[in-house]
Every structure is written in structure tokens, then in C-alpha cells.
Amino acid sequence: MVNCCDLVSEKNEPVPLKSISVELQVRDHVASVSSCLQYVNEEERPLEAVFVFPLPADAAVCHFSARIGEQEIVAEVQDKQSARDQYDDAVSSGQQAFLLEESEESSDVFKLSVGCLSPGQKASITIVYIIELSVQADDALRFCLPAVLNPRYTPAVSAAGVPEVSSASVIPYTLSLSVEVRSSDRISKLESSCPLDPLEFLDAQHTHATVNLTAGHRFDKDVELFLYYENSHQPSAVVEAGASAAPSGSLMGDPALMISLYPEFPADVMSSLASRGEFIFVVDRSGSMDCKMHHGNDAQMRIESARDTLLLLLKSLPMGCYFNIYGFGSHFESFFPQSVVYSEDTMEEALKRVKSMSADMGGTEILQPLKHIYSQPCYPDHPRQLFIFTDGEVWNTKEVLDLVKRHVYSHRCFSFGIGEGASTALITGMAREGSGHAQFITGTDRMQPKVMQSLRFALQPAVDNISVDWTVPEGVKVDMLSSSINTLFQGQRALIYAQIKGQSSGKKEGAVTVKYKLKDQPVTNQLQFTLQPTEDTGLTIHRLAARSVIRSLELEERAEGADAENVRKRIVELSVQAGVSSAHTAFIGINKDHNQTVKGPLLQRRVPVAPMALQMDFDSTMHYSMASSNSMIESDDESDQKAEPLKDPVLQLVSLQKATGCWELNASLAAVFGKTEDEVTNQKTAQVDGSVWATVLALIWLYAFKSDQQVEWQFVAMKAASWVRSQKPDSLSQCVCDGNALLGCQVTEDMLGI
Incomplete structure (x- = not known):
């Protein structure tokens, strides 16, 4: 018993x-x-x-x-x-x-x-x-x-x-x-x-x-x-001595090098984010998206958080770009037959459909929507940016990653794992193979700030012609072990693993130089390092380097036309030699x-x-099956659910913004400020029209009262400031002064960017 x-x-x-x-x-x-x-x-x-x-x-x-x-x-x-x-x-x-x-x-x-x-x-x-x-x-x-x-x-x-x-x-x-x-x-x-x-x-x-x-x-x-x-952004280089028992010339026998770089792009290039692009948002609508984000009493449903995030994304897109939204589960559907030009009409149509999105599409089959997206022709001068949101896992992870990798030169992929248990292999793998960035939203994390950081990366100019050069003493050679670097983002770490072969009787210093083009402007980042191994680190760097090589070989093994048996043999040899799994x-x-x-x-x-x-249960192929419709929590609700009113004041304000970046002067906007429409209208600066006054007030309110959420509304504010500047209004300084008086704060024109 x-x-x-x-x-x-x-x-x-x-x-x-x-x-x-x-x-x-x-x-x-x-x-x-x-x-x-x-x-x-x-x-x-x-x-x-x-x-x-x-x-x-x-x-x-x-x-x-x-x-x-x-x-x-x-x-x-x-x-x-x-x-x-x-x-x-x-x-x-x-x-x-x-x-x-x-x-x-x-x-x-x-x-x-x-x-x-x-x-x-x-x-x-x-x-x-x-x-x-x-x-x-x-x-x-x-x-x-x-x-x-x-x-x-x-x-x-x-x-x-x-x-x-x-x-x-x-x-x-x-x-x-x-x-x-x-x-x-x-x-x-x-x-x-x-x-x-x-x-x-x-x-x-x-x-x-x-x-x-x-x-x-x-x-x-x-x-x-x-x-x-x-x-945290300090570049570094660590040299680790090889294993004494391993043969010289082998990965485990020679010294291994790990370089950590944090590229800093020129300020003049970063000041103007891209205004072109095709933005495709792919949202998991399987039944499990009807679960809560976390276990707290105030937790949103995952699908509800996804709807709020799509609102923020749609309002943040630049005028003139292209966009589309896909929902997927056991099947998939798109808002438009193909990506459409971003305008007031297309944005409003998309927002109406976002409000009715539910977790009502069954299981998690991501391969077919991706195949459909990749079959669509790209728009010239509008780089494709793919945003994928999912809380589940698929049994064919490697097939999905291979598909993303085959189309790496036609797009960048930004992936988001929602909730605990989201597959790290799927989420990090899609971003890695799609030259993008991965984020995980767990616990009490808000989805919006993490997604907006990835949007900032997507709007950064693409980095081209990346090259890595080594300067080492005579008699020494450096072999790159990492895959070629095909993407760099401002301030994000780039890791390079390398094997150091040979010896130098004299100089013990080396340097790595990373060169690339940003908006046709050449940029160079260089890091000096010593060839002397550091204190014993237990072959940590060697094993991470071996793991990096093994993952690359596993991709190569599945590539079309590959000598799979020979590649498999190399994987086993390296895995056994390094003592790491594969x-x-x-x-x-x-x-x-x-x-x-x-x-x-x-x-x-x-x-x-x-x-x-x-x-x-676990079989030799490690596939998992939902054996019946009751094996997983599914939503029985249909898509005619009424979306709850927006509770977050920032989202309320953002929902009122026009695609061009301006706000209209009305009762809904006044309510966000805690005012009546008459109070806001009566204080308007005489020489400016209602939309300029409303937009300046919205900017003042954001900077004065919601600065802690700036990462979420930064692009909304940039569009608004750009629109105000394009109007060339008279008495703008007086308008800002009057706005501060109405809202009870002190925000400068420079802070607003107008």
C-alpha cells in the first residue's frame, strides 16, 4: 500500500x-x-x-x-x-x-x-x-x-x-x-x-x-x-585551453575562442527608421490560446493579449508599407488574399477583424500557413518581416525550421513564445534561421513591450555584406566554428566561436574585425584579444562551440542533395569527441x-x-498526438464573442489614433485625459486646428503620465510628431504651453520631437 x-x-x-x-x-x-x-x-x-x-x-x-x-x-x-x-x-x-x-x-x-x-x-x-x-x-x-x-x-x-x-x-x-x-x-x-x-x-x-x-x-x-x-554591452573575448588528452589539431585539442560583440550603429543611421516593408503577423488561434497568461487574478487570456498587441502593432506601422494578418490552428486564414498597402481604410478593416479574433481554430499546425506566405511574391523595396505568435508546440519542428531557413534571403522572422512550455526549439529556431529575434512572454510579462522591441529591430535598416576578418601573429590561424553571421541588430549580442590553430613564438595578441554595410554606409567594429588561455573553464567554450557546429551539421544533413550519411557520421564523431548531446x-x-x-x-x-x-508516452520518433478532441483545452466560443472594452488607458489612446499619426478632437479622446469634450475644446489654442491640438495633447499626455510604457508607444509617438511637423502649424509653442496648462504638466517641445 x-x-x-x-x-x-x-x-x-x-x-x-x-x-x-x-x-x-x-x-x-x-x-x-x-x-x-x-x-x-x-x-x-x-x-x-x-x-x-x-x-x-x-x-x-x-x-x-x-x-x-x-x-x-x-x-x-x-x-x-x-x-x-x-x-x-x-x-x-x-x-x-x-x-x-x-x-x-x-x-x-x-x-x-x-x-x-x-x-x-x-x-x-x-x-x-x-x-x-x-x-x-x-x-x-x-x-x-x-x-x-x-x-x-x-x-x-x-x-x-x-x-x-x-x-x-x-x-x-x-x-x-x-x-x-x-x-x-x-x-x-x-x-x-x-x-x-x-x-x-x-x-x-x-x-x-x-x-x-x-x-x-x-x-x-x-x-x-x-x-x-x-x-552589459561590453564586448569580450575568452580563449580556453584545449583538453590535454585530445589530439592537437582537433576541435577539443586546440584552444577555443568565444567573441561577444554588441554592434553600435551610427546615430545618424538609427535616427531614421525604415518607412518601407511588408509586415505579416501570424497569430496562433488554437484552443490553448484561451488560457490565462499567468496564474494571477488579473491575468489576461492569451488571445486577448494578442489582440491588444496587434492593435499596438497596426497603429505603429509606417504609412505606405504593406501588411497582412494570418490566424492559424488546424487550418489557417488571412485577413486579405495578399498583403495590402497600409492606409486608414485597410488599418480600420484589420482592426475590426482583430476585435473578433478568438481561440477557436483547433490544434497548432504552423507549416501550412508558412508555406502559403512564402509562396506569395515579395514587393520590391519592401523587405518582408514575419512576426509569429504561438503558445504551442508542433511535432515537426525541424521541418518548420528547414522551411524558414530555405527562405532566409527573402524575409526576416521574429518569433514570440507565449506562456510556459512554449517550445524553445521552435521559437529560437525560427528566429535564428530567419535572421530575426526571439522573445518569450511568461509569468506576468506584458507582451506589448517585447513585441515593440522586435518591431524596432524590424524597422532597423538591414545589415548587408557582413564579413569577419582575423589579425593574428605569424604561425597562428583562426578557423570560424560558428555559422556565418547573417544578421546584426543595434545593441544585441553577436557570438562568434573559433578554433585557434598553431603557435606563435612572439606576439600573443590578436584582433577580430567585423565589417558590414548599413544603408550603403560602411561600418567597422573591432575587438582586440589575447591568445593566452584564461583560467580553467572546464571546456565550457569548447562544448558550446561543438554544440554550435553540431546544430549546423544537423541542418546540413536535412538539406536537399546533402550526403546525409556522411554528415551524420561527422555529427556522431564530434558529439562523442566533445561529450555533448546530439x-x-x-x-x-x-x-x-x-x-x-x-x-x-x-x-x-x-x-x-x-x-x-x-x-x-514517448516512442522512438518522439511524436506526440492529440488523440481526441478532449485531450487539450479547447475553446467552444465562436468568433462572434464580444471583445471587452479596452481597460489600459494607453491602448485606449492608441486605438483612437489615425493611420497618418494624428488624433481627432472628440469626447473619446477627452475621456482618456479625464476631461469633457467642452473642457478640451475651450482651451484650444486659437491659431491651430482641432487635429493638431488633439495630437499635441496626446503626445503631452504620453510623455508626462506614461513614460514608463514608452517602449510600447514610441512608434505611435514618432508618427504623431512627424504628422505635426508636416502640418507646419503656427503658434506651436503656445499650443504646447496651453496643453501643459490643461493637463497640469510641463513637457517641452524638444521632448515631444515636434
Whole structure:
């Protein structure tokens, strides 16, 4: 009989995974994550525990070990099929075995199999991975420990042989998390979506600090950490010595170099954002978009937040560009047959349809709408910018990424993962292959500021003719390991991995020069670095570099006309040599000292991944299927739902703006200011017309009372200021003065940009 205090599954079976402890070590912008999973077999027969769980898509898994009693078994990386065969043979013969493998369909899903635990036996499993921390809109470095693994939606036509998905019970795993940060830069602060103990600095310079997750945390949602440095845009170069046991000339034997650059574009180029482009917004309208953004009482529905964001985007577009909006689920539809010119009429028509958008389109099939978009001809001199919003995951992630990559020269792709469990492989992969930028909206994050940051990137001039040149002493050669840089954004980090070959008897300095063209203007960024390896960093940079090469090879393997077998062989060789995971390898560990006769079939227990997540059966292809219409929360509401009135005053103001950038003087605008129409009309400067007066008032109100949301309304304000300047009104200074008097504030003309 199961003790009531023990963890049990929905079928009242004991859950062998009891707790998870994580140690996070951060050096500058690279994190090493060590996760320890405690298993106990509380049943009366030998047990196999199977655990399917998420990891960040860009993680390089580099260590896997198991401790049983006093014995530690360290796993090796081997060819995946060979590792599976060894695992099956070991378990069937009564040996203890441990297998860790990456999904063949999506690089952010792993399966851990713990085989042949004797009754009452405990096992401690340790998994270590390393990852580059992503840069956020406010320059924070973001780390996410994913707890939720959303179901992979598989269309019914493809579901043959795919196991059924069933709901998991609420399993209250406990999580302990300790964080240590070391940096060459001063640490400003560390914030989290979960409660933390106070940050403790271990040196006077504030470059070394520790913090712990508050005790008793239940691992029922993603844990996010946001790390702030004082000089986050400082370029850097780190040289790491190779492994002494690895052959010279190999990636692991030679020194490895990691360059971090933060391109700063000339001010005169950045002052005028692009006024041309084709903007296509692709919005997930599957049933799960009818879920809340977070668990708070004031949380919006995901589809509601998407509607508000589309309003802001539509109002922020430049006159004369082209645009269209797609909704997708089990099928897709577009607002217009093809992209249309942005004008007052087309904007208003789109806004009417946005208000009636609902989460009523079934599953998550993104491939077909993308194929349709890419089949549409591009408009000359209007670069295509694709914005994709989704909260789900698809079973054919790699097929989607391959499609985006094939069209990289005709567009840029900006992707947004909404809510916990959004696939990092899908979201970061689409942005990477589409030369764009990825954002994740989780917890209490507002969608609008993150989307508007990406719009700023989309409106930046495209960077052309990017080249990377190395200046090194005679006898030394630098080989790029990273894929070619095909996109740069103002202030966003660009990473370069390289292998240093040969030696110099004299000079120990080198330099990297990145050259590119911006609006036909040549720009050069250069960084000096020392060839001397830094202190021991545990081959972290080598493994991140190997992971980068492996991901490139995996794309090459799937490319049309590729010598797939030869590329696969190179992937396996590098994965084994570097000790990092890939789609074609797995970690395998066998306790050959333990041998017992197994009577009857081995019990198998599948461990629910997290509360609120869905438990998944896992087959050799790792496809997931929605086996019935009830397998996923779907919305029964039809698209005739009445959209709620806008509650956010900024969105109320923005909704009243015309496509040209101006506002009209009316009661609705006055209400945003907390005034009557008569009060606003009576104070109007005599020499200006109503629209100029209304637009100046709107700008004053935004700058005076909503400066904390400026990232959201910046483009709306830029359009408004441009429109005011085009009117060349008389007595503009008096108009601003009168507006300040009416609204009770002091905003200058220079601040308004008029």
C-alpha cells in the first residue's frame, strides 16, 4: 500500500522521482546547470522509470551520471541506436542501466530512462548542461529552468502509430536551486519570477555573488532568473585551453575562442527608421490560446493579449508599407488574399477583424500557413518581416525550421513564445534561421513591450555584406566554428566561436574585425584579444562551440542533395569527441557489477513532467498526438464573442489614433485625459486646428503620465510628431504651453520631437 505522503500518479501508482535540486553557475553570460534527480523504487518489484522533460533548445548536455549507494556510474556518449541496444540488453539481463537521449524531432525534449531499480533502492541522477544566456529588452540576461512540457500537436492525418497523450495529475515536486555568479563586470541585481533569498555579494567589487531559491518551492512552473550587469554591452573575448588528452589539431585539442560583440550603429543611421516593408503577423488561434497568461487574478487570456498587441502593432506601422494578418490552428486564414498597402481604410478593416479574433481554430499546425506566405511574391523595396505568435508546440519542428531557413534571403522572422512550455526549439529556431529575434512572454510579462522591441529591430535598416576578418601573429590561424553571421541588430549580442590553430613564438595578441554595410554606409567594429588561455573553464567554450557546429551539421544533413550519411557520421564523431548531446547520439551508463534475475515483466512508470503539464508516452520518433478532441483545452466560443472594452488607458489612446499619426478632437479622446469634450475644446489654442491640438495633447499626455510604457508607444509617438511637423502649424509653442496648462504638466517641445 502506498503511503499517503508519498508522490503518486493519477492511477495511484508511486512516482519514483521524488525531488530535483539544481546548481547554477554563471560566468559572465554563460551558465552551467547541474540538475540532480532523486529516484526511489517503493514497489515490490524491479522498476524502470521513464521521464520525458524539457531543456532549453540551445543547451549543450555534457554530463550524465548515476549514483547508487556509494557507487557512481558516469555515462558515455555513443551512437544513439547502439546506446539503446546496450540499454535494452542490460535491463533485460537484470543490470542497472541509465539512458539519456535527445528527441529526433525537437532539440528541447529529452527522455531519461532509469532501468532495473531493485525494490527499495534509491538512485541519484545528475545531468549537466551549459548554455548562453539570452539578452532581454532591458539588457538583462535571462535564464529559464523549464518545468512545463506542452503537448506536441500532431494533425490526425499524421497520427498513425503515435502514442496517446493523457493528462497527468498534480505532482508536487520540490525544487532546490542555488545560484553562483562570477563576472568581469559589476553585478547590479538579480531578479526572479519565483521568491529568492537575499542576494549575497562575496567581494567588495560586486563581481561575485550567490543566491538561493526560497525553501519549499514547488516546481509547478518555469523558474526564470534575470541578471543585470552594470556594463552589459561590453564586448569580450575568452580563449580556453584545449583538453590535454585530445589530439592537437582537433576541435577539443586546440584552444577555443568565444567573441561577444554588441554592434553600435551610427546615430545618424538609427535616427531614421525604415518607412518601407511588408509586415505579416501570424497569430496562433488554437484552443490553448484561451488560457490565462499567468496564474494571477488579473491575468489576461492569451488571445486577448494578442489582440491588444496587434492593435499596438497596426497603429505603429509606417504609412505606405504593406501588411497582412494570418490566424492559424488546424487550418489557417488571412485577413486579405495578399498583403495590402497600409492606409486608414485597410488599418480600420484589420482592426475590426482583430476585435473578433478568438481561440477557436483547433490544434497548432504552423507549416501550412508558412508555406502559403512564402509562396506569395515579395514587393520590391519592401523587405518582408514575419512576426509569429504561438503558445504551442508542433511535432515537426525541424521541418518548420528547414522551411524558414530555405527562405532566409527573402524575409526576416521574429518569433514570440507565449506562456510556459512554449517550445524553445521552435521559437529560437525560427528566429535564428530567419535572421530575426526571439522573445518569450511568461509569468506576468506584458507582451506589448517585447513585441515593440522586435518591431524596432524590424524597422532597423538591414545589415548587408557582413564579413569577419582575423589579425593574428605569424604561425597562428583562426578557423570560424560558428555559422556565418547573417544578421546584426543595434545593441544585441553577436557570438562568434573559433578554433585557434598553431603557435606563435612572439606576439600573443590578436584582433577580430567585423565589417558590414548599413544603408550603403560602411561600418567597422573591432575587438582586440589575447591568445593566452584564461583560467580553467572546464571546456565550457569548447562544448558550446561543438554544440554550435553540431546544430549546423544537423541542418546540413536535412538539406536537399546533402550526403546525409556522411554528415551524420561527422555529427556522431564530434558529439562523442566533445561529450555533448546530439540528435544521433545518447548518453549510456551501465552498472555491470549489479546483476539480478528479473522474474516477470519489469514494471514501467512514466514520470509526469510537472504540474499543469501533460504526461507523454514517448516512442522512438518522439511524436506526440492529440488523440481526441478532449485531450487539450479547447475553446467552444465562436468568433462572434464580444471583445471587452479596452481597460489600459494607453491602448485606449492608441486605438483612437489615425493611420497618418494624428488624433481627432472628440469626447473619446477627452475621456482618456479625464476631461469633457467642452473642457478640451475651450482651451484650444486659437491659431491651430482641432487635429493638431488633439495630437499635441496626446503626445503631452504620453510623455508626462506614461513614460514608463514608452517602449510600447514610441512608434505611435514618432508618427504623431512627424504628422505635426508636416502640418507646419503656427503658434506651436503656445499650443504646447496651453496643453501643459490643461493637463497640469510641463513637457517641452524638444521632448515631444515636434
